[in-house]
Amino acid sequence: MSAVARVVEQVRELPTPQGPGRAHVCRPARSRGTVVLGHGAGGGMRSLDLTVAREVLVGAGWTVVLVEQPWLVAGRRVAGRPPTLDAAWVPMVSALMSGRGRLPSPLVVGGRSAGARVACRTAAELRADAGLLLSFPLHLPGQAGRPDRLRDAELALAPDPTWLVQGTRDPFGTPEELAPYVPDWAELLEVEGAHSFPKGARPALVEALTRIAGMLPG
Incomplete structure (x- = not known):
C-alpha cells in the first residue's frame, strides 16, 4: 500500500485572537516533517498551486496543512x-x-500570494526550517517600477532555505521582476501562467513541486 493511500485527513479548529481558524491536515503514516501553507487574500483554498503542492508533498511523505x-x-x-x-x-x-498531537518537525512555512507574505513575516518567530512561496506578490498590478510599493523587505525575511514558484506572466510580479530581490538562500522556479494558474499549468506545477520536494530539509 502506498504512502498516499495511508494518509489521515483531519480538520482542526484552532483559537486565535481574531476568532477561530481551521487547519486542514493531511498526514501520511510516516512523515518527513510538516509543511504549513496559507491561502491568498481572496480565499482560494482550492487554488491549483495549493492543490498540487498538497498532492505532491503528501505523496513525497510530508504532512501538509492548509x-x-x-x-x-x-x-x-x-x-x-x-x-x-x-x-x-x-x-x-x-x-x-506543540503539545499533545503535535505535528512532526522540521517545519516548512509558506502559502500563496498573501499567505506567502504572512509566512515570510512570521518565519523567524516560528523558527521555520524552510519556506515554500507560491505566487509571491511583489507589488500590486500596475505598480511595477514603483520601488516604494514593493514587498521586497518581506521577501528578505524568508527562511533559509526557501523556494519560490512564480507564474511567467504574474501581474503581481514576474520572475524577472522578482529575481533581483530573491535572497541568496532562495531558489526561484518559473511556471507558465499568471497569478492564478490555469488547469493547463498542472504538469509544470507538478514538475516544479516534485523538484522542491526532493530538496526540502527532512
Whole structure:
C-alpha cells in the first residue's frame, strides 16, 4: 500500500485572537516533517498551486496543512490587514507544532500570494526550517517600477532555505521582476501562467513541486 493511500485527513479548529481558524491536515503514516501553507487574500483554498503542492508533498511523505484564516472561516469576503493575519497565523502554527498531537518537525512555512507574505513575516518567530512561496506578490498590478510599493523587505525575511514558484506572466510580479530581490538562500522556479494558474499549468506545477520536494530539509 502506498504512502498516499495511508494518509489521515483531519480538520482542526484552532483559537486565535481574531476568532477561530481551521487547519486542514493531511498526514501520511510516516512523515518527513510538516509543511504549513496559507491561502491568498481572496480565499482560494482550492487554488491549483495549493492543490498540487498538497498532492505532491503528501505523496513525497510530508504532512501538509492548509490553514484557513479566521476571516474566511467567519464567511467574510475581504481579508484583514497584514498584522491581523500574522496574529492569527502564529498561534495556529504554534499549536500545530506543540503539545499533545503535535505535528512532526522540521517545519516548512509558506502559502500563496498573501499567505506567502504572512509566512515570510512570521518565519523567524516560528523558527521555520524552510519556506515554500507560491505566487509571491511583489507589488500590486500596475505598480511595477514603483520601488516604494514593493514587498521586497518581506521577501528578505524568508527562511533559509526557501523556494519560490512564480507564474511567467504574474501581474503581481514576474520572475524577472522578482529575481533581483530573491535572497541568496532562495531558489526561484518559473511556471507558465499568471497569478492564478490555469488547469493547463498542472504538469509544470507538478514538475516544479516534485523538484522542491526532493530538496526540502527532512
